[in-house]
Amino acid sequence: MKTSCVRYCKLKLALVCLTVVSLSVMAGWGAHDLFHRYYDRSANRKIILKGFRFTSPLLDVELPEGMKDRYAPIPFKKKIEEYIQAQVKAGTVRNVSVYYRDLGDGSWFGINETREFNAASMMKVSVMVAWLKRAEKNPQLLGQKFVYDGKINYASMQSIKPLKTIVAGKPYTVDELLHYMLNYSDNNATYLLFNDLQPDELNSVLDGMDISNHMYDGGNYLTVHGYSGFFRILYNASFLNHEMSEKALQLLSLQDFPQGIVAGVPKGTVVAAKFGEYELGSQNVDGQLHEFGIIYHPKGAYILGIMTEGRDAARQAEVIRTVSSIIYAEVDAVTSR
Template identity: 35%
Template sequence: MQVFIKKRLRGRQVLLYVAMLGLGAALGYGVAFAQMSLRERAFVSSFHPLRADDSLPLVHPLLAYETPQATTLPEYAALKREVEDLVNEKLRDGTTESISVYYRNVESSRWIGVNEDTVYYPASLLKVPLMIAYFKAEESDPSLFSRRIVYKSISGGADFEAPSELISGRSYSVKELIERMIVDSDNGATFTLFDRIDPDLLAGVYRRLGITDPGDDSSTYQIPTTMYALFFRTLYNGTYLTPSASERALETLARATYQEGLAAGVPAGTVVAHKFGEHVVAEDGVPKSEELHDCGIIYKPGHPYFLCVMTRAKTREAAVSVISAVSKLVYESESNE
C-alpha cells in the first residue's frame, strides 16, 4: 500500500512538473506573441487606403493604397543604398543644395525614397493636375475638348519650355491647348486653360487625393515627391479618371518634348510619361538657386516604375546632371528588376 501511494505521489510530481513546463512555455509564447502582435499591428497600420471623397451613398472608390517603405526587402534596401550613395556624392561636390528621390514599382506598390519628404516649388509640375481636372470635366461634358478658346501668350517662360506654336489672339480647341501645355510646357496654354476651369473642379482633384490645394496663387506652394506621385499613381491605376481618359492623359505626357532629365537616363525609345518643373529661388529679387524637377512613369519593358527627382542647385546644369544620373542608376540597377 505504501509503495502504491509513493508511486502515485511520484506520478503526480511528474504531472505537476510537466504542467509547470507547459505553463512556462505558454507564458513565454504568450509574451512573444503579444510582442509580435504589437509589431504586426504597427506594420499593418502603416497600410491604408486612399479613397475618393465622393458623395455617392453606396460606393467609396479606391484611388490608391499607401504602403510602408520596402526597405525590409533585400533588393529594395540595396536600391536605396545605391541611390543614397549617388545623392551624397552629388551633394558633396557643392553644386547641388538639395536632392529628393522617390521610386515606386507601380505594379507591386513597393517603394523607396531618399529625402522624399522635403518640399519644393512644383512650378510646371502643377500642369498635370490641371490636365486631370479637364479630363474629369469631360466626363460630364463630352464636347468640352472640341470647344475653342482664345489663346493668350505670356512672356518669360521657363528655359526648358519649347517655343510656342500657338498664336496669341487665335482660338484653339481645349484638346490642342492641353497638348501644348503638357507636351511643350506652354505657359500661355496653361493660363488660358486655368482661366476657364471651374475652381471647385480643380480644387476637387487635390482634395480627393488628400493634397493641399495651392489655390489661385501657387508662388508660395510647395510639395514633396511622395504627395506629387499621387497624380501619376491614380493615372496609372485608372482610379480617378476613367481608364480610357487616364490612357489619353499618360499618352500626352509620354510625348513631352523635354528630354534632358529622366528621359536622358534611359535607353533611347523607352516610353517615359513625365512632366518637369522649374523654379528660380531668389532673395530680394536676386536669383540664388534653381529648382528643377522631373517626375513620371518609366515604362521599362516588363517592369514599369514611377520616379520623381526634385532638386535645388546652384546651376541648371548641375540639376540636370543629378536627375539624369539618378534616372540612369535606377534603370540599370540590378535591384530594379
C-alpha cells in the first residue's frame, strides 16, 4: 500500500508539472530501478513465430555485449565509436550514446551506454502500450472519444512543433489520438490519453517491458540500454499480444521525423521509431535530441537507439542520421557476403 501511494503521488506531481512546464517531461510514474540483464548465457537459444509484418515473437535469445553468433565481435562498433569521438572532439555534440541490436541473432553493442538522458517524448511509447493493453481485453475502447478543451496548448511548448495537432472542441477516438501522439508527437493528444490512465497501468508497462528509469527534476532519465526494452519486447510480442504489438509498431512506422534515422537509410525502408527532444534551443543548458527505433532491413531487422546532447539541434540530428547511415551500410555489407 505504501509503495503504491508513493508511485501515485509521483504520478500526480508529474502531471502537475505538465501544466507548468511541458508534457515532454511527463510521466513520473514511479522511480523504477530495475536490474539490467547484463549477464552472460552460455547458450544462444532462439524460438521464433513467423507470419507477422512488424513483429517476430521470440521466446529467448541473449549474447554477451558486442558479440555475434559463436562469439565473433560485431565488426562495425569501432567505426561508430571513432565517428562519435570525432564529433565530440569537434564540438558538434557534447555527448552521444548508441544502442544497436541485431533482432535476428540477438547480438548487440552499446556506446556510452551508462549515461542517462531525459527520454522526453520517447516516453509516449509507454502511454500507447498502456492503451493497447487495455484494448486487448476490450478492443472497443479504441473507439472511445475524448475532447480537448484547448485551455492549455501543450504543443506550443515543444521545440520541434508537431506538423498536425488536435483541435479544441472536436471529439477524437483513442485510435485517432494515438495517431496524433505517435505520428506527430502531439502533446495535446498525449495529455488526453495520459490523463485517463491509472498509475498501476503505467507502472505495469514499465515493469513488464523491462524499462529502467529514474525521476529527476520532473523528467524520466534513462540510458539507451534502459530504454531498449520498449522495442525489443514490442518486436518479440511478449508483453502485448501479436495483434496489438503489430498495431503499435505500425503506428510507430508512420512517425513524422524525416531529419533522423529514416534519413540515413534507403528511401522506402520501413522504420518504426520515436524521437524525443528536451530543452532544444536553450541558451543556458545543453539540449537533448534522441531517436529509437527498428529498421526493417530487407535481410534482417535491427534496433538502433541514439541519444545526443549539445547546443545545436541541426547538428545533433545530423549525428543521428549519420550513425543510422553508417550502420545500415555496414549491416548491408555483412548480410550481402
